[in-house]
Amino acid sequence: MEERIVNIKIDGKSFQAIEGQSLIEAAKNNGFYIPTLCHFKEIYPPLGTCRVCTVNINGKPDTACTRKVFDGMNVEVNTPDILDNRKAIVEMLFAEGNHYCPACAKSGDCELQLKGYEMGISATRFPHLFEERPRDFKSERIFMEHNRCIQCMRCVHEVKTNDGDRVFYFQNRGHNMLVGIDYEKEKKLTDQQVLDAANLCPVGCIIAKGKTIAKPMGTRRFDTNKNIKWIEGTDLDIEIPKDGKKKIVATTSLAGCFGCHMSLLDIDLGILDVLELVEFNKSPLTDIKKFTKQCDIGIIEGGVANSENFEVLREFRKKCDIIVAIGECSIWGGMPAMRNTIPLKDCLEEAYLNSISSENGEDIIPYHEDIPKLLDKVYSIQDIIKVDYYIPGCAPNADHIWQMIKNILFGTKQKVEYADFKYD
């Protein structure tokens, strides 16, 4: 059949494409990028599960992967509404699963992470659910870490034995849906097919046992990829009127590791320039324990794990005009929030009674009215107070922090570099 060329418009620019081609591919061939997550070019018909590629087609929202181009197709990819919609979907995935980037073998090669970076997601609008999902070690060569699964369906659709039998298939439905693995069919995969399955997984759910630990998976493709575009509409545009006075800064670390503070110090001699511009009040850096005056900016590292964290945080909100959450722990809980799927009782017993270093017959869990009381889970600081700005990363690198703080304090506008924006 003869290929018919049709005229389409994407964000006001005219392009030509072959009739019947998928919109995603047509856009890509014309150098126009539409973000996707489940899409995998070999799979047809498209999976259409993640819905990240939602665009407006002649005024109506639809997914670009499932639509074929036609003459007169008018596509809007980057209107403010569509951008926000797309971002919301990726945020949903972060909130729904348990994504501890620093502890994930796929970090740096994870397509979910990449979408987060591209869209400049520093904090999700949805509270993280922290619901435990199973980890399945039963098959011989594959470990299924369901906490990271985004239900994209790639493995369900693509991974088959040489006899054509499926190895993965969806189980249950709705919020409880997960990807089951057939232990017997898994045995029939070749070693290469196992590795291919792990690589096909956009996140770190399918892990090839022994392989990823021995040799980190891939080369952290998404850290440095120059072709990746920063998508407009990040949270980072800020303007604050100048008044010439030396700004007052306070910092604290709640349920964190002080890594963000260490990173802050990584600006090296730059810290001397900082001191020209700002004065530190309450902060571990000055060892000032109590606020002595109202501050312009409060930088919070760490989430809220106990009653003391809670009090300190509330004090910061009162004493600081602007609150900046720095690092993953303060933004959504981070690594300490790994305990959020485990009952508090089990956490305490594991820590004080049953750990390897506990003595036999240990039966005391420390309790005194002066000891901070543990909350049922680790909360993000936005669960408790209003937060003005977020700096993601674990820890964020020094330049990122410095640029951001400078922007906030002095109302200058500067884009954070792609390479500085990380979750691990």
Place this chain on the structure above:
Amino acid sequence: MNVKEIKNERTQLLNYLWEFQNAKGYISTADIRTLSRELEVSWIEIEGVISFYHFFKRKPTGKYSIYINSSIISKIKGGDKVKEAFEKELGVKLGETDPSGTFSFFETACIGLSEHEPAALINFMPFINLTPKKVANIIKHLKKGGKLEDIADKIEDYIRYKNDKGEAILFREYKEGEAIMNLIKKRPEEVIAEMKQSGLSGRGGAFFPTGMKWEFAKQSPSKQKYVICNADEGEPGTFKDRVLINQIPGLLIEGMITGGYAIGASKGIIYLRAEYRYLRKKLEDTIQHFYNIGLLGENILGKNFDFDLTIMQGAGAYVCGEETALIESLEGNRGGPRTKVYFPVEKGYLQKPTIVNNVETFCSAARIMELGSEFYSSKGTEKTKGTKLLSISGDCKKEGIYEIEWGITIQEMLDLCGAADINYIQFSGPSGNVLSKKDFNRKISGEDLVCGGSVMLFNNSRDVFDILTNLSNFFINESCGLCTPCRAGNYLIGKRLEKIRNNGATMEEIQEIKSWGQVLKDSSRCGLGKTSTNFITDAINKFPELFKKKALKNKEFDLSSALNDYYDYVKQN
């Protein structure tokens, strides 16, 4: 079931699973091995299909499986008391089986008996208008070894309004074969032209023009085509299809024959929801009768037209009312909706051109053949022709079926059914709209408010948050899980609603739900997700004072409840 009876046909998978399920109350690992071997599919795939449908069980259940309706109509009619009565009589909680292995007790979404709530199914036989006393008697009877059939309820269909001046379309006298006699006088393209002229549109709630759908399917050169009837009436509050099947099954069959004749299909399938299993016998008998009188089978009325009709039974999944999900289910798969790369009229059941229509649509099509498109289109409004069945339930004197002409107002509808003091209407089901007093002058019509059939009425004594929580839970349970917005979004919205209900959200957090809802509307894969947030968005818009009362002035964190776990534990030690 006997292994020899199992053929290597994937489309039969649901039937096989039902055989195993019915035989011993669950599907065992050995059964799965058998099916996996005979059908030559992975064990995990069979397991995945089973776990999609909530009537299939992997653990043994009792001799009697009791499913009580969890819909909001059941709740307002005293469903919780009935639930407690079951729990007391059986000595088990929801989801459990008693130690003797006699009774299992479950909850399920609306079972299509809203005018007789509280209602339950016991081994898929209906028990209606339940009270704690009636429950005690039922269980006593069964414990004594009495037969279930002896005490199952006969369901009375309340057809409350049908315009008796000869103007009714569906609920006028049924004359067997009238539609077909007229049908065979016409050529298929004339039948389609007639459908188009009548203005009939999809009565399941999507209102896609029927004539146009049939025309697309007819245009396909494929030799094999299918006609599928969607009798998976799952929208909570609707029961019109149940009544149609029970009252005039022949009309439905004639409608399907009409569809088959028009598009050139020789096979028809009725996808009947498991909750309506008690209607199956009647439907099967009617089909057999049609074979006997030569209106089904080969060479119908000597017109060289063959048409066969079979019934397939669903297994409990609301999403299977979505046409592509229904097709997946018929093919023996998980009932997940397909992407719309192809429409069923291009590639449907087994990748062949397929029309999927609702029970009421086929019945209307048969009436159009009988009465002519001119008569049909003389009723109703410009955009919506003919009549529409409403299933009205909740707070009114006369719950039941109303065959209304499009164009009447909400107030007229309320007057017909004897409803007073109405505060909240869930119109066209959970996926439809929320109406408040301000909407009572609006018209039920394509120009204003369309309705798939479900009308649930609530008076001033009902807690709106009870309704909203029930609807939210419904969507969370029924989302298939395939797409992010519907799977994660509905769950997240459910959590936020809970927070609002517990007086823990600010006005900003309340309003935020609306923008979350918009994401689901714009991006979900199928109609379920796209419409699943209408109710909450509508409710926030229409009952602002209610939400204002619930809202926090400033963001607050409830420290003491976050410390409960800690104090509970340290106090014990």
